[in-house]
Amino acid sequence: MTQKLDTLGAWLLGLLWILPLAYAVWAAFHPPAYATRFDLQAPLTLENFSRAWHAAPFPRYFLNTFFLVTMVLAAQLVLSTLAGYAFARFEFRGRDLVFMLVLLQLMIMPDVLLVENYRSMSWLGVRDTIFAVGLPYFASAFGIFLLRQTFKTVPRELEEAARVEGAGPLQILWKVYVPLAKPIYVAYGLVSVSHHWNNFLWPLIITNSVESRPLTVGLQVFSATDQGIDWSVITAATLLSAAPLLIGFLLFQRQFVQSFMRAGIR
Amino acid sequence: MNKSMQAVYGWLLLLPAIVLLAAFTHYPALSTLWHSFFSTPRGSRPAHFVGLENYALMRDDPVFWQALWNNLWFALGTIPASIVIALIMALWVNRSLAGRGFLRMAYFTPTVLPMVAVANIWLFFYTPQYGLIAQVLHAFGIPGTNWLGSRDTALPALMLVTIWKEAGFFMIFYLAALQTVSPSLREAALLEGASRWQYFRRVLWPLLMPTTLFVLVNALINAFRLVDHVVVMTRGGPDNASTLLLYYIYQVGFSFWDTSYAATLTVVLLLILSITALVKFRWLDRKTHYQ
Numbered sequence: 001m002t003q004k005l006d007t008l009g010a011w012l013l014g015l016l017w018i019l020p021l022a023y024a025v026w027a028a029f030h031p032p033a034y035a036t037r038f039d040l041q042a043p044l045t046l047e048n049f050s051r052a053w054h055a056a057p058f059p060r061y062f063l064n065t066f067f068l069v070t071m072v073l074a075a076q077l078v079l080s081t082l083a084g085y086a087f088a089r090f091e092f093r094g095r096d097l098v099f100m101l102v103l104l105q106l107m108i109m110p111d112v113l114l115v116e117n118y119r120s121m122s123w124l125g126v127r128d129t130i131f132a133v134g135l136p137y138f139a140s141a142f143g144i145f146l147l148r149q150t151f152k153t154v155p156r157e158l159e160e161a162a163r164v165e166g167a168g169p170l171q172i173l174w175k176v177y178v179p180l181a182k183p184i185y186v187a188y189g190l191v192s193v194s195h196h197w198n199n200f201l202w203p204l205i206i207t208n209s210v211e212s213r214p215l216t217v218g219l220q221v222f223s224a225t226d227q228g229i230d231w232s233v234i235t236a237a238t239l240l241s242a243a244p245l246l247i248g249f250l251l252f253q254r255q256f257v258q259s260f261m262r263a264g265i266r
Numbered sequence: 267m268n269k270s271m272q273a274v275y276g277w278l279l280l281l282p283a284i285v286l287l288a289a290f291t292h293y294p295a296l297s298t299l300w301h302s303f304f305s306t307p308r309g310s311r312p313a314h315f316v317g318l319e320n321y322a323l324m325r326d327d328p329v330f331w332q333a334l335w336n337n338l339w340f341a342l343g344t345i346p347a348s349i350v351i352a353l354i355m356a357l358w359v360n361r362s363l364a365g366r367g368f369l370r371m372a373y374f375t376p377t378v379l380p381m382v383a384v385a386n387i388w389l390f391f392y393t394p395q396y397g398l399i400a401q402v403l404h405a406f407g408i409p410g411t412n413w414l415g416s417r418d419t420a421l422p423a424l425m426l427v428t429i430w431k432e433a434g435f436f437m438i439f440y441l442a443a444l445q446t447v448s449p450s451l452r453e454a455a456l457l458e459g460a461s462r463w464q465y466f467r468r469v470l471w472p473l474l475m476p477t478t479l480f481v482l483v484n485a486l487i488n489a490f491r492l493v494d495h496v497v498v499m500t501r502g503g504p505d506n507a508s509t510l511l512l513y514y515i516y517q518v519g520f521s522f523w524d525t526s527y528a529a530t531l532t533v534v535l536l537l538i539l540s541i542t543a544l545v546k547f548r549w550l551d552r553k554t555h556y557q
Contacts, residue, residue: 010358010359014368023387036401085279091276093273111491114519116298119297141287216383219382223498245378250371261439
């Protein structure tokens with residue numbers, strides 16, 4: 001009996017939770033006349049997608065976002081690996097203090113330091129570039145922390161074995177530590193990509209042209225100015241901009257959930 | 267490797283990350299404080315030292331107080347609700363209910379969608395007259411209101427979107443914690459004649475405490491960090507009824523271009539986040555471990 005009640009409750013909540021997405025799919029795949037009228041006989045169409053695709057420079061926005069998340073992830077992986085290795089395996093004065101300063105970024109993220117970072121970007125002369133959108137996120141406290149924890153669990157014997165064969169610190173890092181941390185890299189990568197794919201406020205401020213705008217900002221500019229209240233086109237554009245992540249999530253659901261779990265337990 | 271070589275290698279490995287971290291986190295946090303004591307440069311007049319003038323301005327600025335209160339209400343309204351829902355979701359999904367795979371997907375999907383995108387969809391839900399909520403209410407003969415357009419409902423409407431977006435994310439952490447709980451605990455408790463509620467209250471809830479604290483801190487940071495939905499759905503309106511602190515900073519800094527005042531407001535935000543950080547490091551990390 002309670003099992004049945006639980007199942008019922010769980011499904012009601014599940015349907016409620018999926019409703020916004022379900023509605024977006026409905027409105028995007030039907031003609032505008034049915035955007036607010038729910039009729040099972042309504043004809044299906046891809047018209048809204050092609051209208052959205054041609055109404056704004058979405059291909060360019062896609063390219064920008066793709067470039068942005070790749071750049072950020074690459075920088076984060078390299079920098080976090082080096083720093084995580086230093087924190088996990090090297091002894092030197094001031095290490096713990098620096099580590100605390102690094103952890104501070106978990107609380108005070110670049111997301112809230114808009115005015116000053118804008119000033120810095122102007123000073124560097126890189127305002128309105130994709131580089132400027134990514135730059136504040138290159139050094140990630142979260143990534144450094146995650147890799148430090150992982151590297152610490154690697155048995156010292158493995159390192160000794162490599163050292164006996166004459167490997168230097170960087171070779172040891174590359175040959176011993178990095179391969180063993182592979183699942184953590186995957187987990188961190190998924191979390192990072194979905195975070196920066198979805199990031200909005202900082203790119204909104206620092207970009208000002210089609211050439212540098214990521215998808216989220218492009219979507220906002222598009223739905224706020226061009227379309228009035230054409231819900232069909234707006235939902236189509238919305239689905240387009242979320243599609244790569246959404247499809248990736250549906251295909252690799254287990255990995256996504258496990259990655260967020262792994263990255264979250266600290 | 268001897269000691270000094272260790273130090274050289276250590277610092278060299280840290281260098282690139284530290285430089286960037288200092289440049290875009292520590293330096294701006296300090297320069298915010300510095301700039302809050304100066305005037306905003308305008309035209310030919312450069313910035314000059316004004317002492318606490320910006321802070322006096324802030325004290326007398328009703329919009330600042332409104333944004334601060336809104337933000338506290340926003341945190342108070344979203345955090346407990348999303349934690350409770352997340353916990354219930356995790357308890358359900360952790361059991362062998364019919365359609366567990368679908369349920370987990372449904373709960374978690376909002377997390378991977380961009381806030382800007384889902385805010386656009388919710389915008390339609392809230393639209394008066396032909397929005398989804400209005401249509402459902404109309405079917406039951408209840409008159410709807412302009413959810414985002416009236417002072418009383420704009421902020422709660424934003425809270426609802428936030429709860430919906432975050433609950434599935436927090437569920438993951440509870441799910442991870444629940445999977446480490448041995449099933450024999452449950453059997454033992456039920457054997458002793460404990461009811462489900464007692465088992466939850468006396469066994470599960472204490473075991474989940476570190477997770478709850480962790481989620482709490484994350485939720486608190488997010489409540490002050492995420493304003494994407496404000497930008498898309500209400501722009502702080504009507505009449506500043508739904509403005510949040512970071513959104514107000516964004517407005518002051520990038521619509522009114524009053525950078526000094528924006529810096530002053532940012533100092534308040536940093537103060538709130540620092541208190542959170544302090545609580546976390548002093549209180550939380552005794553239970554979870556950073557070693």
